[in-house]
Amino acid sequence: MIGYILLASGIAYVAWSLACLEINARKALALGIPIVRLPIDVNNIFWILLQPHIWKVLDCLPFPWASYPRVVRYLRRGWYIPAKAESHVQLGPVWALVTPVAFDVHVAEPDAILEILTRRGDFQRPIAELKLLELYGPCISTAPWEDWPRHRKPIATPFNETLMKPIWDESLRQARGMLASWVAKADAGIPSYQQDTRTLSLNVLSAIGFGAFHDFRRSDEPVTDEIGGYHDSLKTVLDNIILLMLVPFHILAKLPGRYARIGRAGIDYKKHMVKLLEDETAALGQGKPSSGAIMPSFVRAAELYHREQTANPESHAKTGKSGLSVEEILGDLFVINFAGHDTTANMSAFAVVCLAAHPEVQAWVAEEVALATKEYTNMEDWDYKIVYPQLKRCRAVVYETLRLYPPVPALPSITSNRTHTLRVDNQTFTFPAGTKFTSNLRAMQTHPDYWPDAGEWRPSRWIANPAPTDSPLTQETMTRERFQVPDKTIFFPWGEGPQVCPGKKFAEVEEVAVLACLFKVHRLKIKKRHSTESDSAVHKRFEKCINDIDLEMLVRLRDGDQVTLVCNEA
Numbered sequence: 001m002i003g004y005i006l007l008a009s010g011i012a013y014v015a016w017s018l019a020c021l022e023i024n025a026r027k028a029l030a031l032g033i034p035i036v037r038l039p040i041d042v043n044n045i046f047w048i049l050l051q052p053h054i055w056k057v058l059d060c061l062p063f064p065w066a067s068y069p070r071v072v073r074y075l076r077r078g079w080y081i082p083a084k085a086e087s088h089v090q091l092g093p094v095w096a097l098v099t100p101v102a103f104d105v106h107v108a109e110p111d112a113i114l115e116i117l118t119r120r121g122d123f124q125r126p127i128a129e130l131k132l133l134e135l136y137g138p139c140i141s142t143a144p145w146e147d148w149p150r151h152r153k154p155i156a157t158p159f160n161e162t163l164m165k166p167i168w169d170e171s172l173r174q175a176r177g178m179l180a181s182w183v184a185k186a187d188a189g190i191p192s193y194q195q196d197t198r199t200l201s202l203n204v205l206s207a208i209g210f211g212a213f214h215d216f217r218r219s220d221e222p223v224t225d226e227i228g229g230y231h232d233s234l235k236t237v238l239d240n241i242i243l244l245m246l247v248p249f250h251i252l253a254k255l256p257g258r259y260a261r262i263g264r265a266g267i268d269y270k271k272h273m274v275k276l277l278e279d280e281t282a283a284l285g286q287g288k289p290s291s292g293a294i295m296p297s298f299v300r301a302a303e304l305y306h307r308e309q310t311a312n313p314e315s316h317a318k319t320g321k322s323g324l325s326v327e328e329i330l331g332d333l334f335v336i337n338f339a340g341h342d343t344t345a346n347m348s349a350f351a352v353v354c355l356a357a358h359p360e361v362q363a364w365v366a367e368e369v370a371l372a373t374k375e376y377t378n379m380e381d382w383d384y385k386i387v388y389p390q391l392k393r394c395r396a397v398v399y400e401t402l403r404l405y406p407p408v409p410a411l412p413s414i415t416s417n418r419t420h421t422l423r424v425d426n427q428t429f430t431f432p433a434g435t436k437f438t439s440n441l442r443a444m445q446t447h448p449d450y451w452p453d454a455g456e457w458r459p460s461r462w463i464a465n466p467a468p469t470d471s472p473l474t475q476e477t478m479t480r481e482r483f484q485v486p487d488k489t490i491f492f493p494w495g496e497g498p499q500v501c502p503g504k505k506f507a508e509v510e511e512v513a514v515l516a517c518l519f520k521v522h523r524l525k526i527k528k529r530h531s532t533e534s535d536s537a538v539h540k541r542f543e544k545c546i547n548d549i550d551l552e553m554l555v556r557l558r559d560g561d562q563v564t565l566v567c568n569e570a
């Protein structure tokens, strides 16, 4: 009897899903765009639990992933990472992925993406889907569009040009530490360049944002961070972010072993942030200097909030507020740590391993670094204002890496509560309220219609007036080289429009400093597994590693340490 009931329920569920799929498909077809039907929503909880086992089996079969039909491939979470621009090359610049739950309009056309990202009032962030980011309080990522400027102002204010010199100096200091520790490993190889680039990015952000300075320590060196200290708790929180988003840290702290440690780190991190805010408020009140660049603007936001709340309690509670509450500040500080850390770290890991596989690009970069820094005996003295603008080839490496491996590969949005038109490829489409969109940044940045040799990692594509390759770089030919973005509407790794990433230049300056430091005198190479391993076998291993990407939260190498890097003097 129970068997029949289960069977009947199963059949009813399948029939209901197929009916919903068909209803959604008709709605999407009515828009006049191509569609792809998926019988299951990729966010269906049963599917989330089941799918890893299915892919494990499929991945073992001797068929290339590309040979599976779309309906199989697109059921995999993050399918658009390996697909690059393929779906748009085949289906056009706009098409809809239809499931029994909804349809999602995928866009990869320069002007259309620019429109979506600029008209943020019409194409808004799907804040309901981002609620998990509210680990420590309401934040910029989940603020409704009308309330978002209240968060943006204190966050964006400190990210100005005066911050760049400290970022440059600290990034160089950290990179020198990383380089020394890599050279010390000599031919044994670097235990984990992927972990090390994470450490570096965390150290720079902690120092610049929050005045917490740390010396660089390689991944295999003994941990000396005090457990429960700022650095340790932040690192533990960021390393376990998905678990912490799903299980509140107070609950985790009561569980045994590793979970308790993660939960306690969540609690400790909050205590550190509250104390930092209190200390900063006291310091600024006494006219003392701030310990980090980010806090003063939050202290001012907290004061404004408090002042208005005290002066006008009723209207403050009902109508638009000014400033930020302590909860909101904690929420925003967490977003800064989250958004600023792994994005830069993942980009750095991709850049380092690509360079290791391309000795000719290292030589090209090194030539520029040598010339731009020739006046200096010590790296400590490299002047941001003089050296950074000359490092156009280093910037080109950053941009080319972000083109192929954007940490945020797609930006979701949803139309606000009325119909909206959007021009795509000279056609005007009308979308009802609540239509979901995916601006497919990685597809745009790897689309063969816009990028010659789109799949090739070739930093020189960003340099106009390139110096002749058959003679050494001179001051004159270096000065003539120009860094240029081919077309701003086909490159969006930081988003665009009002909600563009405020940490754009932070990340750029940091990575350029790291590259300049690494390649001034040294070179990286991929360690051979044995002395007779051929260069082509090494390159194959690199290709496998660089294409083995996952999207836990952001695009990253699944296991960068599939290849070991060696760092030596040139």
Ligand code: HEM
Pocket: 117, 140, 141, 152, 155, 205, 335, 336, 339, 340, 341, 343, 344, 347, 406, 407, 408, 411, 493, 494, 495, 496, 498, 499, 500, 501, 502, 503, 504, 506, 507
């Ligand atoms: C390579 C490094 C980075 C990449 C690729 C990146 C990318 C992005 C993207 C795509 C967005 C979303 C834009 C949108 O929704 O339209 C974003 C937002 C944001 N990023 Fe970054 N980011 C990077 C580094 C940083 C750094 C270093 C910081 C801070 C230290 C930072 C802080 C933020 C914040 C606070 C937001 C939210 C902005 C808002 O909602 O108004 N990011 N970033």
